Amino acid sequence: MKINNLLCIPIVLFCFWSCNQKTNSTAKSVVKNYNYSTLSFDKLAQSNVDNFFMQNVDSNILVQDDYFVWGNSVVEFDGKFHAYYSRWKAKDKFKGWLTECEIVHAVSNSSEGPFKFQNIVLESDKTRGWDINNSHNPYAIVSDGKINLYYISNDIKEQITADNGAILSPSSKWFDDNRKLIRNSQRIGVATANHPNGPFTRQEKPVVIPDNINFKNIAVNPSIVYNNGIYTMIMKSDDISKKEWFRIQLVGTSKSPTGPFTFTPKPVYDKAQTEDACVWYDQNIKSYFMVCHVLGENELALFYSANGTDWQPHERSIFMKKEFTLKDGTVWTPERVERPFVLTDKTGKPTMLYVAVLDKNISGNIALPIQFN
Secondary structure, eight states: OHHHHHHHHHHHHHHHHHHHHHHHHHHHHHHHOOOGGGEEEOOBOHHHHHHHHHTOOBTTEEOOTTEEEEEEEEEEETTEEEEEEEEEEGGGOGGGGGTSOEEEEEEESSTTOOOEEEEEEEOSBOSSSSOOEEEEEEEEEEETTEEEEEEEEEOOTTTTBOTTSOBOOOOHHHHHHTHHHHHTTEEEEEEEESSTTOOOEEOSSOSBOOOSSSEEEEEEEEEEEEETTEEEEEEEEEETTOSSOOEEEEEEEESSTTOOOEEOSSOSOOSSOEEEEEEEEETTTTEEEEEEEETTSSEEEEEEESSSSSOEEEEEEEEEESSEEBTTSOEEOOSEEEEEEEEEOTTSOEEEEEEEEEETTEEEEEEEEEEEO
8 A cells, every 4th residue: 555655656746747847838838929919009198299290309209300200220239229210301301301311320228219319320422332322211130249220322323423533412403303213223232330329331332233133123121130040131122024113022031131132033912012111030939020011001011921931911911000099099190101110029029119100291200119918
């Protein structure tokens, strides 16, 4: 009888250990397997909206008096949050984004701000390089301890160089008369720095140019994620199969942040025109995710991919409508809501959404904390 009791002890202990392991495993899966379908955004206060229109920098609001502000890209570095965004003078009107824009840097102790302006990292007019005019739509990532800042610029050096080699300063009229030429001269560049303040070293050549095989005219609005030694880029161009401009987004990969990137011929999505992708890899779910702006629609769309190349709409479909429900229940629907950027934690779990907003001739970047219900 005593022998039987002793034999029961290890069995009981094993059962206890086994159940405990299952409990721990279940707990871990609950933490990791959050559902993007239940994702929600914190609501803005009316004071946030008031500060937007008064152009007062505040938590959740990044604006600047006498400037149009557009497109936030945020990285965490040395315990602080560094924002890179576009700005151009209000006197140049909203159309100035194409030719008068510069990229600036601001810093905050919190991912939702307020962000304090630090410095200009890429000027609009440059004295040398392919990117002689304009710096717009920044997208920053950190890899191997460095800041890689992707951007778009106009490769019009040939058109504005005099016979004696001097770089001319085109008039506003020349820019207005040649917007189609300038639009189709847009290329993707990258600048690298060891510190968020810079200095940033620009590459001598564009990182991406139209190959006229898979895409044509433009290469713009890059988004990049670094995972498992590979840089995956989603960028916008024009569909090679269509005579008119039809915006598509294509996927390219490289082993180096400075390229070259090899692009697949299949668009991310070709049933509607899309742009302004933001891509990230969620280690917990082991999937790539992408949110983008759908032209002509009142939504930011959500896509996912197992390998970063083959994409399909997520079951959630609409990541966010292009409107803001305030804490008092009212709804603010700006004229434009674009340039989504999702900040994640170190595992790739989304924590913050930044969007560029234009309303009543005032623009700025708005931060929305992300929650999983």
